[in-house]
Amino acid sequence: MSTEAVSGSTTPASHRPASPAQRLPGDPDVWVFIMAELAMFGAFFVAYIIYRAGDRTLYDASQLMLDRGLGILNTLLLITSSWAVASAVALTRKNLRTAGARHLGLGILLGLGFVVVKFFEYTAKLEAGLTLQSNDFYMFYWCLTGIHLLHVIGGSVILLVCWKNARAHRYGPAEMRGLETGASYWHMVDLLWIFLFPLLYLLR
Amino acid sequence: MLLLRHPIHRTWLLLAAASLAALFVRVDVTVGAAAGVATLGLAWFKCRLVILDFMELRHAPRPWRWAAEGWALSIAVIVLLVYLHTH
Numbered sequence: 001m002s003t004e005a006v007s008g009s010t011t012p013a014s015h016r017p018a019s020p021a022q023r024l025p026g027d028p029d030v031w032v033f034i035m036a037e038l039a040m041f042g043a044f045f046v047a048y049i050i051y052r053a054g055d056r057t058l059y060d061a062s063q064l065m066l067d068r069g070l071g072i073l074n075t076l077l078l079i080t081s082s083w084a085v086a087s088a089v090a091l092t093r094k095n096l097r098t099a100g101a102r103h104l105g106l107g108i109l110l111g112l113g114f115v116v117v118k119f120f121e122y123t124a125k126l127e128a129g130l131t132l133q134s135n136d137f138y139m140f141y142w143c144l145t146g147i148h149l150l151h152v153i154g155g156s157v158i159l160l161v162c163w164k165n166a167r168a169h170r171y172g173p174a175e176m177r178g179l180e181t182g183a184s185y186w187h188m189v190d191l192l193w194i195f196l197f198p199l200l201y202l203l204r
Numbered sequence: 205m206l207l208l209r210h211p212i213h214r215t216w217l218l219l220a221a222a223s224l225a226a227l228f229v230r231v232d233v234t235v236g237a238a239a240g241v242a243t244l245g246l247a248w249f250k251c252r253l254v255i256l257d258f259m260e261l262r263h264a265p266r267p268w269r270w271a272a273e274g275w276a277l278s279i280a281v282i283v284l285l286v287y288l289h290t291h
Binding site: 022023024025031035038039042045046049050052053056068072075076079080082083085086087089090180183184187188190191194195197198199202203204 | 210212213215216219220223224226227239240243244246247250251254255257258259260261263264265268271272275276278279280282283286287289290
């Protein structure tokens, strides 16, 4: 019997290192929160498509007033921000802490770019008199994009805290929990927009 | 290509391409509900990429991966069914 086989048979399962195939990044409690958020937005998306089915003409006509160019720009900003944050996690795991912090900073800037674009989009809608009370489509538009924007702002604050910690070299291969948790929340914000954008701006 | 070497970079490229493709689908496909089906299909594909590669649930315990993937699939299917029912 080989030494490896002996050591494998005598090591209690609880003392073996966790397999990479079974690892949840970040704090499991935050993952419960992320799943609850996904469920809440999922209910909003289903409510939207059901209400849309009741008055397709109104929804299609109202959708034409949205700026798809700004929508696609915001999509590219968020997915690129998610890429930067995922890269920050990968770099920090390899102990490339400074590069990791820089990528995190880039992710935050791109997230703030999303907020700036939304500001211009909202301003144009308000100037055109398209408010929460204009019709059912705009009620959904303002509520869904508004709640999502609050998540973008909240996620940016979380990433700012992570960035501050990353610059102080508080994260590294042995201490990834905080960074992974912040990154997971940020990717959820991206995930929600990936469904929200086609629902409101594209689906006809 | 250096950009394609790391899975995270490949995922970003696919996400960007799929996002731009959604716009072309809207412009070019005008027959029936095909544009809507393609748009929702692309959204589901993008969600899956984010869940597996950015959120790193590809190697997570199965219940977590199934919960996230199940969310994306169920939203896409429910929206698609209602959309097709009323198209």
